Amino acid sequence: LCSVFITNLQKEIEKQTGYRSSRRRRSASQYDYEVYHSLEEVQYHSVFWLSMNRTNPDLVDMFSVGKSYEGRPLYVLQVVMTRKRSRPQKKAVWIDCGVHAREWIGPAFCQWFVKEVCTFQVTLLDTFFKLLRSLQSDRFWRKTRSKNRKFHCRGVDANRNWKVKWCEEGASSHPCDDTYCGPYPESEPEVKAVAKFLRKHKKRVKAYISIHAYAQMLLYPYSYKYATIPNFNCVVRSEAHLYMTSINLYFNNSNGVVYVTSGSSIDWAYRNGIPYTFAFELRDTGYFGFLLPESLISPTCTETMRAVKTIATGLLKKCETDSNTFPYI
Template sequence: MFLSNSVSSIYRVFISNLQKEIEKQTGYRSSRKRRSESQYDYEVYHSLEEIQSWMFEMNRTHTDLVDMFSIGKSYEGKPLYVLQIGKRSRHQKKAVWIDCGVHAREWIGPAFCQWFVKEAINSYHYDSVMRRLLNQLNFYVMPVFNVDGYDFSWTTDRFWRKTRSKNHKFHCRGVDANRNWKVKWCEEGASSHPCDDTYCGPFPESEPEVKAVAKFLRKYKKRVKAYISIHAYAQMLLYPYSYKYATIPNFHCVESAAHNAVTALYSAYGVRYRYGPASTTLYVSSGSSIDWAYRNGIPYAFAFELRDTGHFGFLLPESLINPTCTETTRAVKAIASGLLKKCETDRDKFPYI
């Protein structure tokens, strides 16, 4: 009896029928008949095929604000599409990079990227803040970074995390795309075993998805002033360093931007986010994209961990897409708005890492 009581006091069942929750998001596709893009439902999760079709349609119908292009191909040969959002301009504008779906099972990520693009375009003519942002900045939005893994999470394994690259020595597939960047690669917080979820890969940028994004950001690093990667879950806003306990040189500016972002997010529904260096706020990890972006001259590098804090976890219900994306859009707008104001302690050049 003592054992029974102790177990019941430690463990709680959050989801009594896991399969049923999965089917709510992946099944019943027949009820979602193909509709025109004007009726595209942003409050349900979409497959890779649907997202890419949506990207083509946004590019076709909003030529004044949208430009679609591919930065390469995935391991399985799928195109890696990016949307450039912003008013066309003759001069080179500062830019913000946003990627979603680095980890396949975090479906709220791609849902947010679509939501943000929709909000940016639809509110351009009546939201003075968004209009100013799109006039003065370009947003590079990559709705699905890990296209192979995301597709696999729809067809085969809802909780798949990694890419889908093959390993010659092990049957286990895939690499953690957020441990594969060339910054303190495969050190603390990453695994060298191919079967682990945090496998760093055989070498830095071994994954064509990571290599393609890194190549693009290197090419435009003088223009890109903020890097934002959308993950889930934990309700946190993280910035460098991930791989060590140390303070970044422009800490005050980045800390201020993070504070403004979580304050803006809180103003929507009263949801609280923790913020701070990734190493102390979440955990130590090496080979992360925010550390790489920061090292390569992007002064504002953030990783969002969206809702929730563990009740639903990766199975965030579709009913929470709207509030989650609405509040996160406020946070991203706050970060972007900060780029238009020079932080007093910023320097044009500073020792990154």
């Protein structure tokens, strides 16, 4: 049986996009973290983080690791939760949001996260994030914006473009499909830039977290096959598992709950020596889907913040890592 959740989808889209052009720019102190912002608004607010970098260089560092297909800088914001640089190899956690453009709650969480960490000094490890935004012309756009010479269809699924079981089950080789894997692994400058950065810092990065929507799940490898990861016991027994269970969210390997995918970022990170990799699928479970109302930004970000904190402060301290115990394939 089928049910209709939203009788007028266009009306719901207009609620989130119709008034964007009329919103005035506000100072950093007045920035509203409980609404969805355009790319221009996010970039304008980044001036605040650049200013903080100048006044607190030991706390915040903002730099570009490359450019997108359309030439926009791909910024990484590093938040160091200590003012002493005596431990240059301190453990780090990478967080990315907005890999799929239509998942607006992802970038909203990344901004929320940085605000919480910098304002209230939450005890976390070094944290990184990158931010991509959706287009104004297509609320449900998913892919990147690269062009294809043979087809008029644009873009590649940035979560099928990683060099791990690339373009196998769960990915499409047709440029017009939403799950198009691209002409070759790391063909997208956005993916290539992040992969290059993580390879360079993989000795420090102990956890990789990718924020997505929707389904209310916390997923871990493998995505491309039905198998148990070598450090399964540590991951499942972690406080992260207990926390996600307490708020009634699924906690399972990607293919066991959703579907088999190949070329995913969490599989790539795990294969490249990052022992704890997760993909958050934030609210909701399907009623609003990608059109999650702004009224749910705060509760979504609050619960996700707790889960990320649990992973960073609990999992990494309790589970000893040894790269020799992680035979990936």
